[in-house]
Amino acid sequence: MNQLEKLKQFSTIVVDSGNIEEIKKFQPQDVTTNPSLILKTINCGSYQKLLENALEFAKKIGGDKRYQITNAADKLIVNIGSHILEYIPGLISTEIDARLSFDYEKTIKKARKIIKLYEEQNINRSRILIKIAATWEGIKTAEQLKKEKINCNLTLIFSFAQARACAESEVFLISPFVGRIYDWYNQKKPFIQYSVDNDPGVKSIKKIYDYYKKHHYQTVIMGASFRKIEQILALAGCDKLTISPFFLNILINNNQDIQQKLFPTINPISNIKPIFLSETEFHHKHNKDIMAVEKLSEGIRLFTIDQEKLEMLLDKAL
Template sequence: MNQLEQLRKYTTVVVDSGDIECIQKYKPQDATTNPTLILKSVLSKKYDFIVNNAIQYAQKIGGSVSDKVQNASDMVSVGFGTEILKYIPGYISTEVDARLSFNTDKCIQKSIQLINLYRNRGVDTSRVLIKLAATWECIQAAHQLKKLGIFCNLTLLFSFAQARACADANVFLISPFVGRIYDWYQKFSLNSSYCSLSDPGILAVKKIFVYYKKYMYKTIIMSASFRRIEQILELAGCDRITISPDLLEQLKIQTLSFTKKLDASKIDTVATQPVPLTESEFRFLHNQDAMAVEKLSEGIRQFSYDQMELEKFLLNLI
């Protein structure tokens, strides 16, 4: 077996892409998208039918130009999600505008709007995960949304405090960003040779995995944002792993065998869970981690920028 086939024995493989052809090729269980991936697919011109449908929808709904752009943008995301769901048996993750990351009420409102768009297109919305940045505000939004039957994927997760708060809120799934954590530490050790056993991104996920399994939290851990296949293989056994197309291709051509590295059955469990973090405790602990503070704000900025670029593109069409 190649390494991708081996990996599927230990963990659920997810494709991180907005490229529908790529998803057809690799046949993952689930798929994840974000504003950067959606923008890339839109600009590729391969999926103009999705963009054209979104423009027609926005024109039909009417309203101001700003309203039309917003409605078209939402429908682009839902359009890609709807198409992707035709080729996977599991979940599609669709991201909320990152500019709302510090407003709980607006995140809830936008999430409901996106779910309703999916529902109006005949999609089984139990297969849709709403992606939110793992800020305190978004974590609280995810907690409320779950009560409404809307499950969330908390993304841009870098600190253990974020992971703890997500578990406290009983969110459905988290996406710790292995590669971006690794990137931050690499800035300070440019000449060091790579070792997966000391990779800070891998160590962060392993710490979360042990904590979640020890206290029997139901929140799914989906490792994300990889830079090299060694990082993926070192996390074999994680609940889910979402992988970019280029790394999936590398896994397909490698045949060296590897073993399962994360095994929940080997972790002793504790019946009583820790007392949930308060907001002030969360903010203090998160802010003790300079890497997490920098990477979370950077991620929100980048996703916001790409969202605005998509809106500029749609504005020109409208």
């Protein structure tokens, strides 16, 4: 068995890609997408027919140019998600426009629209995760959407406060960003040699994992954003791991043994949960973590930039 096959024994493997050939090669359970990955596949000429279909959809609905661009973008991500679902048994994460990250009402409206577009293609909502930035507004949005049987993937998790609030709101899944946490510390404190044992990104997920299991939280933890293969192997046993094709190729071409590193708490405490964070407490605790504040805002900005690039492409095509 290669390392990817071995890792699948401990964690559910998710591919962080929109490339169908890569998805077929690695045979993941789930797939995650974001504006950056969508833009990459479109710029490479992939999904041309799906792009043309999205443009025709937007033109048929009509309206001013801005309205058509928005409809084309929404239809495109659903077309791509629906196509990917033909090749995997599990879930597709489809990201909401990052510019809505602080708008509860508009995010709910957008999520409902995305789900409706999927259902018009006979895709059951149970196979869709609406991907939302883990702001307070995003977390509360996911809490409401779950009542409508719409599950969410709360992304850009950097602080323990974000993870706590997601669990308390019974969010379906969170994506803590191991690599981006590592990047911040490596840049701010380059004199420290980070091994797996003191890697701040790995330690962040381990802390969340232990806390969730100890308190019986059902929110799924999906490690994301890796910079080194050692980070992935150190999290064997995490509920899910979303991995780029670059690292999946390393795993598939290596037969060395790997060991499970994360285990559910042997003696979890009672079902009495900690007192829920209020909005004020959430902001206070999150903002005490300078790394988390900087990386969350940076992540939203970067996803926004790629969303706008995608819309410029659609604008020209329309």
